[in-house]
Amino acid sequence: MPAVAETLNTVETLTQSSYKWGFETAIEMDLAPKGLNEDTIRLISARKEEPEWLLAWRLKAFATWQKMEPPRWARVGDHPPIDFQDAHYYAAPKKKPGPKSLDEVDPELLAMYEKLGIPLKERAILAGVEGAEGEAGESDRPQVAVDAVFDSVSVATTFRSTLAKAGVIFCPISEAVREHPDLVRQYLGTVVPASDNFYAALNSAVFTDGSFVFIPKGVRCPMELSTYFRINARNTGQFERTLIIAEDGASVSYLEGCTAPMRDENQLHAAVVELIAMDDASIKYSTVQNWYPGDSEGRGGIYNFVTKRGACRGARSKISWTQVETGSSITWKYPSCILQGEGSVGEFYSVAVTNNHQQADTGTKMIHIGRDTRSTIVAKTISAGQSDSTYRGLVRMLPKASNARNHTQCDSLLIGDRCGAHTVPYIENRNMTAKIEHEATTSKISEDQLFYCRSRGLSEEDAVGLIVNGFCKDVLKELPMEFAVEAQKLLQVSLEGSVG
Amino acid sequence: MSDFLRIEGLEASIDDNGSPKPILKGIDLVIPAGEVHAIMGPNGSGKSTLSYVLAGREDYEVTGGSVSFKGQDLLAMEPEERAAAGVFLAFQAPVELPGVNNANFLRTAVNAVRRARGEEEYDAVQFLKAARTKAKALSMPEDLLKRNVNVGFSGGEKKRNEVLQMAMLNPSLAILDETDSGLDIDALRIVAEGVNALRSPSFSALVITHHQRLLDYLVPDKVHVMARGRILRTGGPELAHQLEAEGYASFLAEAA
Numbered sequence: 001m002p003a004v005a006e007t008l009n010t011v012e013t014l015t016q017s018s019y020k021w022g023f024e025t026a027i028e029m030d031l032a033p034k035g036l037n038e039d040t041i042r043l044i045s046a047r048k049e050e051p052e053w054l055l056a057w058r059l060k061a062f063a064t065w066q067k068m069e070p071p072r073w074a075r076v077g078d079h080p081p082i083d084f085q086d087a088h089y090y091a092a093p094k095k096k097p098g099p100k101s102l103d104e105v106d107p108e109l110l111a112m113y114e115k116l117g118i119p120l121k122e123r124a125i126l127a128g129v130e131g132a133e134g135e136a137g138e139s140d141r142p143q144v145a146v147d148a149v150f151d152s153v154s155v156a157t158t159f160r161s162t163l164a165k166a167g168v169i170f171c172p173i174s175e176a177v178r179e180h181p182d183l184v185r186q187y188l189g190t191v192v193p194a195s196d197n198f199y200a201a202l203n204s205a206v207f208t209d210g211s212f213v214f215i216p217k218g219v220r221c222p223m224e225l226s227t228y229f230r231i232n233a234r235n236t237g238q239f240e241r242t243l244i245i246a247e248d249g250a251s252v253s254y255l256e257g258c259t260a261p262m263r264d265e266n267q268l269h270a271a272v273v274e275l276i277a278m279d280d281a282s283i284k285y286s287t288v289q290n291w292y293p294g295d296s297e298g299r300g301g302i303y304n305f306v307t308k309r310g311a312c313r314g315a316r317s318k319i320s321w322t323q324v325e326t327g328s329s330i331t332w333k334y335p336s337c338i339l340q341g342e343g344s345v346g347e348f349y350s351v352a353v354t355n356n357h358q359q360a361d362t363g364t365k366m367i368h369i370g371r372d373t374r375s376t377i378v379a380k381t382i383s384a385g386q387s388d389s390t391y392r393g394l395v396r397m398l399p400k401a402s403n404a405r406n407h408t409q410c411d412s413l414l415i416g417d418r419c420g421a422h423t424v425p426y427i428e429n430r431n432m433t434a435k436i437e438h439e440a441t442t443s444k445i446s447e448d449q450l451f452y453c454r455s456r457g458l459s460e461e462d463a464v465g466l467i468v469n470g471f472c473k474d475v476l477k478e479l480p481m482e483f484a485v486e487a488q489k490l491l492q493v494s495l496e497g498s499v500g
Numbered sequence: 501m502s503d504f505l506r507i508e509g510l511e512a513s514i515d516d517n518g519s520p521k522p523i524l525k526g527i528d529l530v531i532p533a534g535e536v537h538a539i540m541g542p543n544g545s546g547k548s549t550l551s552y553v554l555a556g557r558e559d560y561e562v563t564g565g566s567v568s569f570k571g572q573d574l575l576a577m578e579p580e581e582r583a584a585a586g587v588f589l590a591f592q593a594p595v596e597l598p599g600v601n602n603a604n605f606l607r608t609a610v611n612a613v614r615r616a617r618g619e620e621e622y623d624a625v626q627f628l629k630a631a632r633t634k635a636k637a638l639s640m641p642e643d644l645l646k647r648n649v650n651v652g653f654s655g656g657e658k659k660r661n662e663v664l665q666m667a668m669l670n671p672s673l674a675i676l677d678e679t680d681s682g683l684d685i686d687a688l689r690i691v692a693e694g695v696n697a698l699r700s701p702s703f704s705a706l707v708i709t710h711h712q713r714l715l716d717y718l719v720p721d722k723v724h725v726m727a728r729g730r731i732l733r734t735g736g737p738e739l740a741h742q743l744e745a746e747g748y749a750s751f752l753a754e755a756a
Contacts, residue, residue: 455556455588456665457612458608459612462608466597470599470648
């Protein structure tokens with residue numbers, strides 16, 4: 001098949017499947033012109049057939065954003081300023097030119113796929129090789145991202161009906177805007193207002209896709225929303241918007257991301273995630289983030305500037321964030337909990353790994369508003385190469401937070417002598433009965449430990465993997481089972497070549 | 501097989517604030533297959549350095565001499581290659597690995613070595629069966645396998661854990677660096693029995709100790725007296741008794 005025809009065929013396959021799943025409604029060959037202005041936003045909104053209120057909301061966010069400055073307080077060194085006018089804000093998926101074949105892809109990225117055990121065809125898809133999806137589509141259907149075990153279409157369909165039976169709504173947010181406009185309107189932007197910060201405002205103005213989850217009263221979501229999501233993970237865009245609502249007594253576990261490093265031509269990723277838990281509801285949100293970190297010199301990596309926040313609105317509600325962050329060249333991310341309901345619980349478990357020239361400034365905010373609220377923070381930071389990693393966390397006890405408690409544990413592990421680890425805790429207490437504990441340690445992988453392992457027959461890399469996984473155990477055990485295993489492997493692969 | 505382990509003129513130094521400080525100053529030592537040799541000597545004589553150099557620790561620079569092990573150039577091998585070739589060092593101060601499960605560590609190590617030796621890897625069931633049996637023989641409480649490697653272990657538990665690793669890794673040359681230090685008499689006997697259980701025509705051991713006591717249970721074929729980086733005297737088991745009675749003074753005077 002000639003190359004042009006093949007490309008056309010690929011696009012066709014893609015658009016059909018996308019349409020089928022409703023992630024895009026009007027897939028054509030069109031691309032919004034470069035640049036960000038009111039017209040761009042009107043175009044996005046029109047393409048997505050959005051109601052007037054949402055367009056107004058976007059435009060207001062855009063007006064706010066125009067008056068804002070990018071934040072400079074994060075400890076992520078200098079990066080070139082982002083030219084927000086030099087980008088397309090609306091495009092059919094995967095239309096930008098990618099590498100022509102695997103030969104043009106960073107060999108280190110390919111080596112990593114191999115170590116993670118990803119089949120050859122999927123490596124090409126993940127690396128964004130042109131036409132790769134069409135080839136894979138002949139046998140597996142194009143939407144398979146990582147989990148080769150499943151045929152995504154049939155599995156996804158089964159999942160959909162299971163969820164529907166339970167009354168759970170789980171769909172692209174653009175579909176939710178059409179199908180469940182009242183729900184979206186009631187909750188969107190109530191946890192992360194458009195004016196919250198520079199990137200949240202940008203996201204509010206131009207978001208194009210993301211997920212919507214609604215668990216009705218008393219329903220325990222019959223399955224982890226992980227598997228389903230992973231299959232569809234490739235559809236996540238540059239400005240992803242996720243909204244999860246658990247009504248009274250409802251519970252859900254949601255997992256985003258995948259362990260395979262995803263190459264993406266979009267350098268900036270600015271997602272917003274909002275979680276809302278009512279009385280006795282619980283939401284567990286797990287992330288494995290492995291965006292392309294750039295080559296060993298730090299060129300070409302993703303900037304991941306994300307706003308994630310959960311509101312424990314109801315009494316005894318619970319929101320738990322677990323994240324394993326190994327990718328991106330710059331990560332700027334603080335999944336937070338607003339503990340409003342009496343006796344509500346917030347948790348944050350984090351592993352952040354930086355290697356080569358990666359930089360991460362990540363942590364959490366626990367805002368205790370209601371009485372008897374509790375929060376736990378366990379943050380593990382691993383720095384290698386010439387990377388820099390910062391834990392930045394806020395614990396705030398407001399005047400009504402009687403008997404509130406927080407425990408924070410921050411541990412840093414250094415590999416080599418050219419990396420940095422920093423811990424920046426902010427603690428504010430305005431209630432005398434509240435208790436706040438903060439523990440922090442910094443250690444290095446010692447020569448003694450490495451030699452001990454090697455003298456027992458382990459290679460240096462296996463030894464580092466073992467020690468690092470031991471260091472992260474308290475966090476990894478919070479991940480859903482099947483993902484914990486992959487995350488362990490990922491940690492080891494991320495740190496290869498970091499010793500010696 | 502007479503030169504199972506052959507050390508000739510071995511010299512090694514450690515970096516001492518930028519200038520090399522010689523520790524081993526020409527060690528000659530041959531251990532034939534199937535023999536247990538003891539090295540005794542005062543503190544600072546280089547005994548532990550010798551054990552580290554044989555196991556491949558990179559902090560020491562070998563400045564002269566050679567070591568051949570089963571006909572191979574031992575000094576050219578990485579520590580993990582030495583382990584696969586059959587060298588095992590029981591550490592004087594076993595290292596703690598926080599968060600690393602002891603059984604998991606042991607299984608990873610055993611399978612790495614088995615793989616390198618071209619043997620089939622243990623599955624979880626085979627491994628646990630073997631580890632439990634051997635742990636029991638060493639009178640180790642079973643929960644030691646479930647805890648993190650050496651974390652919160654008593655001195656005696658750490659040493660027994662070393663002997664358990666040795667038993668599982670099935671080495672052909674075991675180097676025991678003061679494995680007896682800090683052990684009570686019962687633990688000492690158990691550890692010695694652990695080593696004795698491995699004795700065979702294809703197993704040799706180099707036992708570094710300060711005290712003759714261990715050698716009552718682990719009877720050596722040869723005893724070497726080491727001081728100031730050299731081996732001063734070699735004899736039979738009776739040499740250990742002589743040292744116990746007379747101390748090192750006369751040997752040191754001889755060397756000076």
